[in-house]
Amino acid sequence: MSDSFLGDMFGARNRGGAAGSGQPWPMNNLWEAFDQLKGQFEQKTGGSRMAKGDVRAAVLTLLAEAPMHGYQIIREIEERSGGSWKPSPGSVYPTLQLLTDEGLITASESDGRKTYSLTVEGRAVVDADAPKAAPWESGPAKEGNRSGALAKAGIELAQAAAQVGRSGTPEQIGQATDVLAEARRRLYSILAQD
Structure with missing residues (x-):
């Protein structure tokens, strides 16, 4: 400047x-x-985009910790990536539906909200991927953490x-x-x- x-x-x-x-x-x-x-x-x-599989991996990783609804998942990903990655509802909700169709997660409705949790099969997939870093800990999201925080401060x-x-x-x-x-x-x- x-x-x-x-x-x-x-x-x-x-x-x-x-x-x-x-x-x-x-x-x-x-x-x-x-x-x-x-x-x-x-x-x-803001130029880094995550790969399609990263939303899936992020959702499974978060649901391994606790059941969540869609917007909780979006907020958690944004928070854990330091604001550098905020997936859109248009990428998270179809992923949740796909994971439900695959039998990896289930949805239960409470107070008009769907809360998602892992099935036994979903837990097995997460456990098999355990050695891998969460998507927000590697790739574009991690690289964007430092500059994302700088942009926010600016x-x-x-x-x-x-x-x-x-x-x-x-x-x-x-x-x-x-x-x-x-x-x-x-x-x-x-x-x-x-």
Whole structure:
């Protein structure tokens, strides 16, 4: 992120002011800048896709621990992958149906929700695959963990900066600009370390 980007975002360049205030509005292009920043993080960190068999393996691995419903499975996979892999309902629910058809899991309904659990056959499949790492512990999900956490932190930082820009005083906005400039310098110093 260049100083000019920070300057543009926090009002170093006068691009117009708040109506009647005579002061430049510091966040005229905030949302455009935020979307651009978010897009850059997502492009660099969101490109890894898991293989089709990984959803199946993840579902079986999780159900070996405890019975779950579909959205619990999705949340667990996302949490265990550090946010780098969140399978869609369109991949999890067909997998659950397939595993049910194969006799590896069963579904029971309670309070309008289907809860899935392993059958004896399903447990045997999981036990046979026990030496293998869970899908979120290897491959694209693991590789994405580090960069996914960085992207999330960057987006959260941009959201905090946006909040300061929307509701902060000119002094607070100046302090925020200094903090972001220092953070940028410190990040580059990390790369410069041996």
